[in-house]
Amino acid sequence: MKLSDGVEQAIHSVTMLAGLESDAVLSAASLAEFHGVSTSYLLKHLQALSGAGILATVPGPRGGYRLARAPRSISLLDIVLAVEGPAPAFRCNEIRQRGPNPLPARYFSAPCGINAAMLRAEKAYRAELARVTVADLITAVAEADDGGIVARGCAFLDLHQRKAAGRGQPQPIGD
Known part of the structure; x- marks a missing residue:
């Protein structure tokens, strides 16, 4: 079985968005830059994740993406089905x-x-895939990390996350 590159990009993007501050969003261009992938290709998958209720979007020049649900309530199966569709x-x-x-x-x-x-x-x-959540992935990386992985992600988020402003501000999702 071969999954599209979009599945890998979607999983990595969702795990990165889990690190945002509660009132922040990240643009598709920033996510694509961090992962070294095409913005237009990633955007297609971010839209699918949004349509599946995994991501929330904030429109406008200060807009972007954030998780719509807590990391513990997003499984790898949720992400795969959003990107690849439900067909076997x-x-x-x-x-x-x-x-x-x-x-x-x-x-x-x-x-x-x-x-x-x-x-x-x-x-x-x-x-x-249904058994493994985004929270599980984050925990596994944190347990194996000597600090470099988390530091890289945090430094990038510090520079690129945007505070959502105005009526489109997403609501907190909890831990």
Whole structure:
């Protein structure tokens, strides 16, 4: 199974946004700069995350993105489904019923064994992604960090986060 680059970019962006001050936002351009990726490509995924209720947006020149939910309530599955969509990775097209000299329908009354195995694997994969939250990722990085990773992110946020002003100000999401 191959996920798009957008999934990696989305997960890293969400974890970075978890470090914002409660009244701050970060622009798509800043997120793209920090991760060294295309702003236009990242923007597409940020919009998908916003549409899925993972990110909140503040419009305008001082606007940007922030988490719409607490990091402990955002799973990796939430992010993957927002970016990739809900369709399973494997889609059975019943090719066993094609080709020359097709067999009678009675041979195909049971579900395709290949499809069943792939759907079981997808279920296990999704269950594992649902188990891991953004808060879990942040904790794991903090436990393994000698201070350099956190310092880099904090320094960048100190320079680039924007205080949301006016009516579009996002509401606090809790811890």
